[in-house]
Amino acid sequence: GEDVEQSLFLSVREGDSSVINCTYTDSSSTYLYWYKQEPGAGLQLLTYIFSNMDMKQDQRLTVLLNKKDKHLSLRIADTQTGDSAIYFCAETTYSSASKIIFGSGTRLSIRP
Amino acid sequence: GAVVSQHPSRVICKSGTSVKIECRSLDFQATTMFWYRQFPKKSLMLMATSNEGSKATYEQGVEKDKFLINHASLTLSTLTVTSAHPEDSSFYICSARSIAGGRNEQFFGPGTRLTVL
Numbered sequence: 001g002e003d004v005e006q007s008l009f010l011s012v013r014e015g016d017s018s019v020i021n022c023t024y025t026d027s028s029s030t031y032l033y034w035y036k037q038e039p040g041a042g043l044q045l046l047t048y049i050f051s052n053m054d055m056k057q058d059q060r061l062t063v064l065l066n067k068k069d070k071h072l073s074l075r076i077a078d079t080q081t082g083d084s085a086i087y088f089c090a091e092t093t094y095s096s097a098s099k100i101i102f103g104s105g106t107r108l109s110i111r112p
Numbered sequence: 113g114a115v116v117s118q119h120p121s122r123v124i125c126k127s128g129t130s131v132k133i134e135c136r137s138l139d140f141q142a143t144t145m146f147w148y149r150q151f152p153k154k155s156l157m158l159m160a161t162s163n164e165g166s167k168a169t170y171e172q173g174v175e176k177d178k179f180l181i182n183h184a185s186l187t188l189s190t191l192t193v194t195s196a197h198p199e200d201s202s203f204y205i206c207s208a209r210s211i212a213g214g215r216n217e218q219f220f221g222p223g224t225r226l227t228v229l
Contacts, residue, residue: 008153035220042118042205042222043156088155100146100207100218102155 004103006089011109018076020106022089025070032065033100034074035088043088046074081110114140116208118221125196126229133191133224135206141186142208146218147179150203162189196228 003025012018024032029051035043049056049063049072056063062075076083089103115138125131135145143164148156160170160181168181178200180192189208193200203225207218 040223040225042116043207043220045217045219099158099161104155105153107153 004089004091004101006087006103006106008104009107009109011111012079014079014081014110014112016079018074018079018083018108020074020076020087020089020108022072022074022103023070024072024089024091024101024103026091026093026095026101027067027070028094029070029091030094031092032063032072033088033090033092034061034063035090035102037086037088037105039085046087076108079108079110084108084110114138114208114210114217114219116206116219116221118204118206118224120224121222122225122227124227124229127197128195130192130194131196131226133193133204133206133226135189135191135208135221137187137208137210137219140208140210140219142189142210143186144209145183145189146207146209147181147189147191148205148207150205150223152203156205159191193226196226198228201226201228 005023033048034046036046060077064073086105086107088105090100117136119134145162147159150156159174160168162168162181162183164183170176183189205223207220209218
């Protein structure tokens with residue numbers, strides 16, 4: 001079946017790097033996504049990676065994909081207070097091409 | 113990126129009344145829109161897939177007579193919560209899929225918070 005798992009909370013110091021981890025079960029995943037949700041708001045697509053890629057970097061964001069272990073991570077360099085939000089890992093699969101399966105979200109809090 | 117709007121952003125209603133939520137793609141055409149429900153501190157659960165000009169496809173466990181979906185045009189889908197009850201209180205988020213330029217990407221609306229008293 002399809003399942004996406006994330007830890008619920010992460011606290012980091014301002015200026016440090018944040019690493020948010022995600023595991024998934026469906027080996028037929030096509031795209032894997034990271035979304036950001038600020039309080040009371042909808043979802044903003046931060047970045048995505050195609051399943052045949054290992055890494056993608058976009059400014060302060062680095063996505064690593066270990067397809068063998070079905071593990072996805074998002075690294076935010078130089079974490080700022082504006083990065084406080086809930087981060088959702090998500091995937092689409094060959095068996096459900098239009099359906100996005102979301103993880104439970106990781107709440108990132110920044111301490112001074 | 114493409115913009116998706118939802119209206120209203122917040123609604124409070126009495127138990128037993130019906131509430132309509134609109135989802136609009138503002139600068140692109142969306143043949144497919146999706147409706148999600150998000151419980152507090154939980155992930156998004158897909159409720160239904162709405163295709164323009166045809167009936168919506170509901171996920172298992174979602175009552176189609178309770179949550180009426182209409183996708184009358186390429187830029188508008190509506191979700192009507194009929195005979196709302198307090199347990200329907202939730203954050204409802206829509207997304208619209210753009211296939212422009214060969215991409216297949218969903219853009220999310222800002223969400224509608226429904227409170228049923």
